Amino acid sequence: MALDAGFDIVGFGPASPDGATGNQFDAWLDAGRHGEMHWLERERDRILAGDRYVRGARGAIALGFEYPGQSVRIDGASVARYAAGRDYHRGLGTRLRRLQARMASDGIGAGVLRYGVDAVPVLERSLALQAGIGFLAKSAGIIHPRRGPWLLLAEILHGDEFEPTSPAPGSCGTCTACLDACPTGALVAPHELDARLCLSYTTIEKRGVIDRSLRAAQGSWLFGCDICIEVCPFTSRATKQRDDDPDLALHPALETYTLVGVLEMDVEAWNRDWTGTAIRRAKVEGLRRNAAIVAGNLHLDQTSPALASCLHDSNAGVRTAAGWALAKLGTHRNDLVKAIDREHDETARDDLALSLDEFGSIG
Numbered sequence: 001m002a003l004d005a006g007f008d009i010v011g012f013g014p015a016s017p018d019g020a021t022g023n024q025f026d027a028w029l030d031a032g033r034h035g036e037m038h039w040l041e042r043e044r045d046r047i048l049a050g051d052r053y054v055r056g057a058r059g060a061i062a063l064g065f066e067y068p069g070q071s072v073r074i075d076g077a078s079v080a081r082y083a084a085g086r087d088y089h090r091g092l093g094t095r096l097r098r099l100q101a102r103m104a105s106d107g108i109g110a111g112v113l114r115y116g117v118d119a120v121p122v123l124e125r126s127l128a129l130q131a132g133i134g135f136l137a138k139s140a141g142i143i144h145p146r147r148g149p150w151l152l153l154a155e156i157l158h159g160d161e162f163e164p165t166s167p168a169p170g171s172c173g174t175c176t177a178c179l180d181a182c183p184t185g186a187l188v189a190p191h192e193l194d195a196r197l198c199l200s201y202t203t204i205e206k207r208g209v210i211d212r213s214l215r216a217a218q219g220s221w222l223f224g225c226d227i228c229i230e231v232c233p234f235t236s237r238a239t240k241q242r243d244d245d246p247d248l249a250l251h252p253a254l255e256t257y258t259l260v261g262v263l264e265m266d267v268e269a270w271n272r273d274w275t276g277t278a279i280r281r282a283k284v285e286g287l288r289r290n291a292a293i294v295a296g297n298l299h300l301d302q303t304s305p306a307l308a309s310c311l312h313d314s315n316a317g318v319r320t321a322a323g324w325a326l327a328k329l330g331t332h333r334n335d336l337v338k339a340i341d342r343e344h345d346e347t348a349r350d351d352l353a354l355s356l357d358e359f360g361s362i363g
């Protein structure tokens with residue numbers, strides 16, 4: 001039924017993380033590795049016990065959806081592949097509703113308590129692992145032994161306890177390609193990610209100023225980062241191409257926008273052109289901030305007038321990124337000097353001043 005509803009993998013297991021994973025999650029939060037994702041801290045107790053999130057939840061039907069591993073670029077800027085098509089929360093939500101309806105019509109829907117994807121107080125990787133969806137990779141991701149790592153997860157929480165599906169075979173063996181390739185060293189040990197250093201965190205979840213030390217390493221990443229997946233040998237197992245599935249078709253904004261267009265985008269354009277994409281999570285100012293850093297990293301001279309306008313932005317993250325990029329491009333020095341003079345935010349002023357000091361010599 002799950003496959004009919006549009007999922008690629010299904011397994012059964014408990015509704016709560018196992019004790020060892022719970023301890024790792026606790027330690028991860030205690031070490032502050034979640035950065036400013038305060039909701040994870042707030043939801044700690046509910047995340048650790050499935051039945052505190054959903055009363056009576058004992059079993060989980062874990063679901064996997066493979067998305068196509070094709071790269072997406074705007075003027076050379078990269079977007080993480082999971083975010084290229086229709087917002088996956090909606091696409092997988094539709095599939096979950098379809099599955100639930102089918103279970104109900106076949107008379108086995110009674111125990112279904114709740115379904116979820118991503119934005120739920122559940123450790124989805126742990127549920128997937130315990131339900132045999134895949135193995136835990138050193139990148140911290142769940143990899144399906146035959147389909148590879150381009151995998152999104154969802155789950156149905158259920159009142160019944162299930163006979164668990166056998167664990168998925170496979171392991172990373174001695175491979176450390178993801179740890180070696182991560183440009184910021186965010187994978188601090190096998191399976192352990194310091195989100196504060198992860199480009200997926202800095203470009204999506206982090207609000208305001210991106211730390212100077214992480215800007216050059218951001219390279220061409222406009223939204224999210226796929227490096228730890230792209231370098232994984234298991235990517236050769238990927239089976240899905242972009243096909244007729246409308247959920248996987250490229251979002252129109254990714255086909256029509258240039259990087260200058262992103263830098264110049266106002267809220268009206270953001271709401272008009274960027275609906276129905278997971279990229280909205282970064283917020284308009286976050287995406288423009290990211291675009292400024294990428295413009296600097298890719299030495300895109302044609303972006304410099306737009307970057308100079310960004311120095312007037314109301315968001316300190318956008319202003320500091322634009323100043324940094326202009327310094328890197330070695331252009332609009334006077335605009336940068338004026339921006340420092342009028343800057344009221346002390347941290348942003350220091351940041352812009354550092355960029356001026358390094359004018360023409362950054363990276």
Ligand code: B12
Pocket residue numbers: 021024025028037040080081082117118119120121122123124125126129136139140141142143149150151152153154190191192193195198200201204205223224225226228
């Ligand atoms: C917060 C979050 C993030 C944060 C933090 C990620 C992280 N690794 O902690 C940021 C913004 C950085 C992020 C990035 C990404 N994310 Co994210 N994210 C989440 C979210 C909402 C919660 C994850 C969480 O609680 N993390 C805290 C850590 C401790 O828990 P965990 O990642 O589940 O950790 C597991 C293992 O690492 C292990 N573990 C942890 N520490 C240790 C230590 C040892 C020694 C061992 C053995 C094991 C171990 O235990 C956990 C359970 O198995 C989930 C959705 C959800 N509700 O679960 C999606 C989710 C994990 N993300 C997902 C995706 C796709 C991504 C990106 C690939 C997106 C991108 N391309 O930019 C990257 C991948 C980065 C990476 N290498 O992990 C998918 C993962 C699918 C998969 N196949 O694994 C999920 C499940 C969303 C979904 N519904 O599909 N994400």
